[in-house]
Amino acid sequence: MAIVETEELNPFAVAVEQFDSAAERLNLPQGLRAILREPKRELTVNFPVRRDDGTIQMYRGYRVQHNINRGPAKGGIRFDTRVTLDEVRALAMWMTWKCAVVNIPFGGAKGGVIVDPRTLSARELERLVRRYATEIAGVIGPESDIPAPDVNTNPQIMAWIMDTYSMHHGYSIPAVVTGKPVAIGGSQGRVEATGRGVFIITREACRVLDISMDGAAVAVQGFGNVGSVTAKLLHEHGCKVVGLSDMYGAIYNEHGIDVPAALEQVKRTGRLTGLPDTEAIEGGALLELPVDILVPAALEGQLTHHNAPAVKARLIVEAANGPTTPEADAIFHEHGIAVVPDILANAGGVTVSYFEWVQDLQRFFWNEGEINNRLEHIMVQSFNAVEAKREEQGCDFRTAAYLLAVARVAEATEVRGIYP
Numbered sequence: 001m002a003i004v005e006t007e008e009l010n011p012f013a014v015a016v017e018q019f020d021s022a023a024e025r026l027n028l029p030q031g032l033r034a035i036l037r038e039p040k041r042e043l044t045v046n047f048p049v050r051r052d053d054g055t056i057q058m059y060r061g062y063r064v065q066h067n068i069n070r071g072p073a074k075g076g077i078r079f080d081t082r083v084t085l086d087e088v089r090a091l092a093m094w095m096t097w098k099c100a101v102v103n104i105p106f107g108g109a110k111g112g113v114i115v116d117p118r119t120l121s122a123r124e125l126e127r128l129v130r131r132y133a134t135e136i137a138g139v140i141g142p143e144s145d146i147p148a149p150d151v152n153t154n155p156q157i158m159a160w161i162m163d164t165y166s167m168h169h170g171y172s173i174p175a176v177v178t179g180k181p182v183a184i185g186g187s188q189g190r191v192e193a194t195g196r197g198v199f200i201i202t203r204e205a206c207r208v209l210d211i212s213m214d215g216a217a218v219a220v221q222g223f224g225n226v227g228s229v230t231a232k233l234l235h236e237h238g239c240k241v242v243g244l245s246d247m248y249g250a251i252y253n254e255h256g257i258d259v260p261a262a263l264e265q266v267k268r269t270g271r272l273t274g275l276p277d278t279e280a281i282e283g284g285a286l287l288e289l290p291v292d293i294l295v296p297a298a299l300e301g302q303l304t305h306h307n308a309p310a311v312k313a314r315l316i317v318e319a320a321n322g323p324t325t326p327e328a329d330a331i332f333h334e335h336g337i338a339v340v341p342d343i344l345a346n347a348g349g350v351t352v353s354y355f356e357w358v359q360d361l362q363r364f365f366w367n368e369g370e371i372n373n374r375l376e377h378i379m380v381q382s383f384n385a386v387e388a389k390r391e392e393q394g395c396d397f398r399t400a401a402y403l404l405a406v407a408r409v410a411e412a413t414e415v416r417g418i419y420p
Helices: 009-025 032-037 087-103 122-138 153-169 190-208 225-236 259-269 326-334 350-362 370-391 397-416
Strands: 041-051 056-067 074-080 105-113 144-150 217-221 240-246 248-252 279-281 293-296 314-315 339-340
Touching: 009 032, 009 087, 009 326, 009 397, 032 326, 041 087, 041 122, 056 074, 056 087, 056 144, 056 326, 074 087, 087 105, 087 350, 105 144, 105 370, 122 153, 122 293, 144 153, 144 350, 190 225, 190 293, 190 314, 190 339, 190 350, 190 370, 217 225, 225 240, 225 259, 225 293, 240 259, 293 326, 293 397, 326 339, 339 397, 350 370, 370 397
Parallel strands: 074 105, 074 144, 217 240, 217 293, 293 314, 314 339
Antiparallel strands: 041 056, 056 105, 240 248, 248 279
């Protein structure tokens, strides 16, 4: 497997530890820390789905809202057998900081269903999505909580959620979700947005760290929507992508992989393995390749104290949510490896989701060029703010990003006060 299995890793504990570190440095009052450490709302649903053979199967799903003091909750929905409540809690908290670090008016949320969608037929998947949407309909909405795609979910699934929610209200409400097909109110540029944002942040980090992108060796863990777009853009801008992985395995070529050919291979066969002019390697070995830039774009908890000492990259850009544990972070700092955190690096997706939400609400849409220009502006502006904080505080990128984000959420929370 190309995904590193993590033993007894609690992602919410990691998220809280990262927050506590920033809160201590900001000297936040204990009461404010207590508020921001906990999710505002957690919903667990158990619901039946009728399979094609007529049998009934029960599924469990979650929707967690961490903080809504800066605006409606925002966050994706993932379908995976490894989904846990603590994972969803962590992802919701990370979304709060992510929205704050790029300064868009959202709070953080996340959702998930414990299911492998590949085991369902198209009709079963639609029934599951519509039933889950119905179960969480009481907490989502265009002014309260706006879901989006995440692991194993896509524009079609968002379309079913939007349609289900709209049917309950008797009229179309496109702004209830983002990441929809363009035909029903989706935004141009949304599919590529997260990967494009990762590329922009990688480019800016290379600039301040004096890493030339021309010929820079890159390894990308995860070749889904985010990783594939990131690899494609890095390849187009002169980087040498030497390692790629997906859920089936990893491939390597020290002279560079033909990324367009890899995209075509996945489109044709569904997997990277077997791509001509590459050799198969272990998924864990991909993280330890001698590269300039490592982009973990799979799941959380991939870089731990077990494999961090073997990582040779000069720069790690977190395209995935929570791929690095605090213990690994400390090792990277000790080894002089720069890490650009997820809450900045992969914020391109939620930024264009914000654009989509605004376009849906005002019923006025922008073209792809306008979307990409606006995304470029926000990502560069956000990186520069984090870099300025890094220089001011003499800290790493993650600490700087958290200091900015947590301070913004804390200010909004203090200004609003406690009701009643």
